[in-house]
Amino acid sequence: MNKLLEVKQLSLSFGQGQTVVKPLSFDIYQGEVFALVGESGSGKSVTALSILSLLGESAQLSGEVYLEGQPILNQAKHLLQALRGDQISMIFQEPLSSLNPLHSVEKQISEVLFIHRGLSKQQARKRVLELLDLVGISEPEKRLNSFPHQLSGGQRQRVMIAMALAVEPKLLIADEPTTALDVTIQRQILELIKTLQQKLGMAVLLISHDLNVVRHYADRVAVMKDGELVEVEHTEQLFSNPQHAYTQMLLDSEPVRGELPQAQQECLLQAQQLKVWFPIKRGLLQRTVDHIKAVDGIDFKLHRGETLGVVGESGSGKSTLAQAVLRLIDSEGEIYFKDQSLSQYKMKQMRPLRRYLQIVFQDPFSSLSPRMSVLQIIGEGLQLHFQLKPEQLEQRVAQALQDVGLEPSSMHRYPHEFSGGQRQRISLARALVLKPEVLILDEPTSALDRTVQKQLLELLKKLQVKYNLSYLFISHDLAVVRALCHRVLVMQHGQMIEQGETEQIFSQPKQEYTRRLIEAALI
Numbered sequence: 001m002n003k004l005l006e007v008k009q010l011s012l013s014f015g016q017g018q019t020v021v022k023p024l025s026f027d028i029y030q031g032e033v034f035a036l037v038g039e040s041g042s043g044k045s046v047t048a049l050s051i052l053s054l055l056g057e058s059a060q061l062s063g064e065v066y067l068e069g070q071p072i073l074n075q076a077k078h079l080l081q082a083l084r085g086d087q088i089s090m091i092f093q094e095p096l097s098s099l100n101p102l103h104s105v106e107k108q109i110s111e112v113l114f115i116h117r118g119l120s121k122q123q124a125r126k127r128v129l130e131l132l133d134l135v136g137i138s139e140p141e142k143r144l145n146s147f148p149h150q151l152s153g154g155q156r157q158r159v160m161i162a163m164a165l166a167v168e169p170k171l172l173i174a175d176e177p178t179t180a181l182d183v184t185i186q187r188q189i190l191e192l193i194k195t196l197q198q199k200l201g202m203a204v205l206l207i208s209h210d211l212n213v214v215r216h217y218a219d220r221v222a223v224m225k226d227g228e229l230v231e232v233e234h235t236e237q238l239f240s241n242p243q244h245a246y247t248q249m250l251l252d253s254e255p256v257r258g259e260l261p262q263a264q265q266e267c268l269l270q271a272q273q274l275k276v277w278f279p280i281k282r283g284l285l286q287r288t289v290d291h292i293k294a295v296d297g298i299d300f301k302l303h304r305g306e307t308l309g310v311v312g313e314s315g316s317g318k319s320t321l322a323q324a325v326l327r328l329i330d331s332e333g334e335i336y337f338k339d340q341s342l343s344q345y346k347m348k349q350m351r352p353l354r355r356y357l358q359i360v361f362q363d364p365f366s367s368l369s370p371r372m373s374v375l376q377i378i379g380e381g382l383q384l385h386f387q388l389k390p391e392q393l394e395q396r397v398a399q400a401l402q403d404v405g406l407e408p409s410s411m412h413r414y415p416h417e418f419s420g421g422q423r424q425r426i427s428l429a430r431a432l433v434l435k436p437e438v439l440i441l442d443e444p445t446s447a448l449d450r451t452v453q454k455q456l457l458e459l460l461k462k463l464q465v466k467y468n469l470s471y472l473f474i475s476h477d478l479a480v481v482r483a484l485c486h487r488v489l490v491m492q493h494g495q496m497i498e499q500g501e502t503e504q505i506f507s508q509p510k511q512e513y514t515r516r517l518i519e520a521a522l523i
Contacts, residue, residue: 001029004203005051005171010063010073012043012050012227021047023063024229026222028171033197033204035218035235037211037250039449040420043227044207045093048173052088053080067170086116089164093176095156099148105132105159106144112166131162136192153314154185161192168200175207182313182476187520190217209449211250212479212521215239223247253450255457255483257502261465263306263486267336268470269325269357269438274298274333276317276324276494294320295331296494302438305464307471309485309502311478311517317494318474322440325472326350326357337438355385358431362443364423368415368430374401375411378430385434400433401426403466405459421452425459432463440472445480457484478521482506490514 005028012021021043028034036044049055051065053074065073072083084090092098100108109131110124119127125144132140135158148156157177164172174193178186194217197204208214214221214235221238223231223246231244242248276295279288295317302308310318324331327342327350335342337353345353361367368377378397382388388396398408404425415423424444431439441460445453457480463469475481481488481502488505490497490513497511509515 001031003027004030004068005205006064006066007051008064008066010047010050010061010065012046012055013060014058019227021050021227024224026229026232028203028205030170030203031197031201032219033194033206033217035206035208035214035221036224037208037214037221038224039209039250039451041226042224044209044224045175047224048090048175048205048207051173052084052090054084082116085112085164085169086167087169088171088173089167089169090173091157091160091164091175091177095153095160096148098160099156101148104145104147105151109159109163109166112163116167127166128162131166132159134165134196135159135162136188137162153181154189157181157185157189158192161189161196165196165200169202171203171205172197173205173207176209177206178208178210178213183478183517183520184313186213193217211239211254211450223250250451253454255450255454255479257483260307260484260486261305261461264304264468266304267301268304268338269302269472270334270336271298271300271321271325272334272336274321274324274331274335276320276329276331293494295324297333298489298491298494298496300489300496300499302470302472304437304470305468306487307464307473307485309481309488310472310474310491311476311481311488312491312497313476313517315493316491318491319442320494321491322359322442322472322474326359326440352385355381355434356437357440358434358436358438359440359442360424360427360431360444362446364420364427365415367427368423370415373412373414374426377415377426378411378433381430381434396433397429400429403432403463404429405455419452421448421456424448424452424456428456428459428463432467435467436469438470438472440474442474443476444473445475445477453480460484478506478518490517 008025009023010021011023013019036047038044046055050061061074064071067087106125106128109128113119113124113127129140132143137143137155137158178189181189190213193204206218218235221233221235222229223244225246231247242251274295275297277291277293280290280292281287282289298321300308310321312318323329325335327345337357375397378400379393382393382396397411401408401411406422406425445456448456473485485502487500488502489499492513497513505514506518509518
């Protein structure tokens with residue numbers, strides 16, 4: 001195979017000589033998938049952005065980068081603009097922030113064709129329709145005038161891919177292209193990239209922290225740690241015989257089902273025929289013409305000391321179910337907490353019970369107030385439910401921080417001073433400080449590296465034993481669900497598809513939908 005991209009002694013620093021990427025070298029060959037893996041902050045994305053000189057004027061780049069023997073690093077602006085999108089394209093990590101919210105799908109994809117191919121509006125429209133069809137968007141004519149906010153996460157990612165492939169580049173850089181997507185959509189997107197790569201003969205630089213994905217789709221893998229390249233090897237060789245200690249640690253971080261805490265017979269939380277229907281109103285008088293059945297007749301029981309996993313694709317009703325159980329939104333049906341019916345309880349009646357039923361949200365950064373210290377964040381619930389003196393409050397907060405593996409001295413810091421994994425621990429401490437009996441965890445590990453995920457899962461198991469906690473664990477990461485949960489409830493379109501013991505669901509699923517989810521998860 002011929003070398004397509006050569007990176008020689010590339011290094012990157014910002015400002016006052018803060019080195020982010022230490023001198024590294026690697027080659028990418030024509031037609032191969034080359035993966036760059038490592039934890040958040042290891043330098044994967046900035047390395048890719050350096051290749052295209054997309055880091056702004058404060059970035060100080062040194063070294064050499066060649067595309068088919070031609071130097072491309074730190075070239076003149078007009079040469080780089082001709083190169084970007086034409087010979088090298090990039091799929092960015094978060095399509096909603098990368099796509100222009102004010103421009104339609106047609107306008108955004110056409111722009112690439114106008115700049116690099118000089119097509120007429122009519123020619124561009126024809127090519128846009130071809131591309132949308134190529135990336136698997138059904139009825140592309142209806143999507144031409146859609147704006148990014150009108151598309152699902154999977155559709156937005158497909159539009160990004162269509163833009164990147166518009167002029168058939170030689171190299172496609174895919175930066176975490178499936179991070180926030182359901183397993184089924186993730187599988188579709190990765191299969192699509194692989195198919196198009198083979199069809200067009202292009203090379204792919206795949207950046208990911210999901211080693212499962214890398215193992216199935218990459219030809220060679222490069223491992224990064226703290227801005228340094230520590231190992232480069234063929235995929236099977238690297239996974240079967242990793243040489244570097246850091247690579248071994250990454251591979252050991254994959255979730256594994258160990259011994260789970262013993263669940264008890266006592267039923268703590270129960271739902272019977274739980275329904276959440278949102279009305280669809282039309283016309284001048286806003287009459288209800290139909291309903292969105294977000295949760296449609298769900299039954300479940302959660303026992304003391306048990307973890308019940310709730311899985312399904314986006315839009316299946318998982319988070320709505322959690323909000324209904326906590327009486328944060330109106331619902332029909334019965335909800336029982338220790339044989340006490342909550343179905344008719346209003347906000348005031350629920351307040352004393354809130355300390356026993358707590359929730360940890362998906363994104364800790366947006367659920368923690370940036371203006372409050374950790375002490376204020378964790379202590380807020382204590383002040384609502386108990387009359388504590390300042391020293392007693394600090395003592396309880398310090399204990400909660402120790403429980404989640406953080407230093408008590410960190411209580412005087414603010415959320416932005418912590419990493420993603422640490423912020424998730426703070427969210428956990430905020431819930432645990434009230435000594436709850438049921439903890440609802442809504443996608444608590446979705447944005448975390450596997451190493452941090454593993455730490456959080458071990459912590460949850462330890463806390464479950466220490467405080468006899470029951471978890472309602474909502475996730476689309478089936479590997480994590482298998483490692484942590486006693487039983488699993490599978491949801492689709494607001495309905496329960498099946499429910500059972502975790503190993504039984506994973507080894508002998510009864511429904512085709514569950515089978516597809518498990519196959520797509522690559523576990």
